[in-house]
Amino acid sequence: MSGQDWIDKDFYAVLGVSKDADAAAIKKAYRKKAKELHPDRHPDDPAAEDRFKAVGEAYSVLNDPEQRQQYDAIRAMGSGGARFSAGQGGASGAGFDDVFSAMFGGAGGRAGGFPGAGGGGANPDLDDILRMFNQGGGAGGPAGFSAGPRGGEDVTARTRITFRQAALGTEVTASVEGRSVTARIPAGVHDGQKIRLRGKGRPGQGGGPAGDLLLLLQVDPHPVWSMDGKNLRLTVPVAFDEAVLGTTLEVPLLDGGSVRMKVPAGTPSGRVLRARGKGLATSKGTGDLLVTLEVAVPSHIEGAAKQAVEDLRAALGDEDPRAGLAEAAAR
Numbered sequence: 001m002s003g004q005d006w007i008d009k010d011f012y013a014v015l016g017v018s019k020d021a022d023a024a025a026i027k028k029a030y031r032k033k034a035k036e037l038h039p040d041r042h043p044d045d046p047a048a049e050d051r052f053k054a055v056g057e058a059y060s061v062l063n064d065p066e067q068r069q070q071y072d073a074i075r076a077m078g079s080g081g082a083r084f085s086a087g088q089g090g091a092s093g094a095g096f097d098d099v100f101s102a103m104f105g106g107a108g109g110r111a112g113g114f115p116g117a118g119g120g121g122a123n124p125d126l127d128d129i130l131r132m133f134n135q136g137g138g139a140g141g142p143a144g145f146s147a148g149p150r151g152g153e154d155v156t157a158r159t160r161i162t163f164r165q166a167a168l169g170t171e172v173t174a175s176v177e178g179r180s181v182t183a184r185i186p187a188g189v190h191d192g193q194k195i196r197l198r199g200k201g202r203p204g205q206g207g208g209p210a211g212d213l214l215l216l217l218q219v220d221p222h223p224v225w226s227m228d229g230k231n232l233r234l235t236v237p238v239a240f241d242e243a244v245l246g247t248t249l250e251v252p253l254l255d256g257g258s259v260r261m262k263v264p265a266g267t268p269s270g271r272v273l274r275a276r277g278k279g280l281a282t283s284k285g286t287g288d289l290l291v292t293l294e295v296a297v298p299s300h301i302e303g304a305a306k307q308a309v310e311d312l313r314a315a316l317g318d319e320d321p322r323a324g325l326a327e328a329a330a331r
Contacts, residue, residue: 167225
C-alpha cells in the first residue's frame with residue numbers, strides 16, 4: 001500500500017464504524033463484514049474477493065493502535081489526496097503549506113529544510129512527509145511509513161494431561177505450528193485452565209517481542225480423586241458396623257502415602273472428614289484432604305447376620321429416621 005492510499009481510503013467507512021469506535025467495536029464490525037463478504041458466499045461475483053480484501057486491509061490498520069494513530073494523523077491533514085498534490089500554486093498547494101507550517105513552523109518547507117524535498121520552491125509529496133515521520137521508512141506500514149517494531153501474535157494450543165499430572169505438576173511438550181514447545185505445568189491446575197508462556201507465540205516484526213503461547217489444559221478425570229480448589233476429595237466406603245460403632249481408617253494419599261482418620265461412632269453416610277495439609281501443594285498454599293464417608297449396605301445377608309439385624313431393629317423400637325420429613329417438605 002502506498003502512502004497516498006492512506007489519504008484516499010476511508011477504512012472506517014469500509015468497516016462501517018465511526019471514527020471514535022473502540023477496539024471491540026472494530027473487531028465486531030470486521031468479523032461481521034468478513035463473514036458477509038467472504039468469496040465463498042458469493043461464487044458468482046468476481047468483485048467479492050476485492051471487497052473481502054478491502055475489509056481485511058482496513059482491519060489490519062485500525063486494529064493496530066500505532067498504525068491507527070498514524071492513519072488518523074495523516075488523514076487529519078486534509079480531506080483528500082488533492083490537498084497534498086505536488087503541484088505549485090492554487091488552493092491545493094496553499095492547503096499543504098498551511099498544514100506543514102502549523103506542524104513544523106517556518107515557510108511550509110519552501111526554504112529547502114524539508115528532508116527529501118530537494119530545496120527550492122517545490123512542495124514535497126505525501127511519501128516525503130511519511131518518510132519524514134518515519135525517518136527513512138521501514139517494515140510494518142505502507143511504503144515509506146512504518147509503525148515501528150510490532151509484537152508477535154499470541155497462539156493457543158491444547159494439551160491433554162492426566163489427573164495426577166494436573167494435581168502434582170508435570171512437564172509437557174506440545175506441538176505448536178510445526179515446532180515443539182516444552183512447558184512446566186504447576187501443581188493444582190484444573191481442566192480448562194490456560195497457562196501463559198511468555199515469548200512462545202509467533203515472532204515479532206521489526207525487532208518487536210514475540211507473542212505468548214496460551215496452553216489450554218484438558219485434564220482427564222480420575223475414577224477416585226477429584227479437585228476442589230486446592231483441596232483433594234476422596235470417597236471412602238465404610239462398613240455398617242464401622243459407621244455404627246466407630247473405627248479408624250487408613251486413607252490413601254495421592255502421593256502414595258496414607259493417613260489415619262478416626263470415624264466417630266454413629267457416623268452417617270455422607271459425612272466429610274478433613275485431613276489438614278494433605279491436599280494439593282500449590283503456589284497459593286497447601287489444601288486439605290476431604291474424605292466423604294459412604295456407608296456400605298450388604299446386598300444379601302442370611303443366617304446369624306440376618307438375625308443380628310432383626311435383633312437390632314427390635315432393639316431400636318419406634319425410632320424413626322424420617323421423623324419430621326413430611327412436615328419439613330410441606331413448608
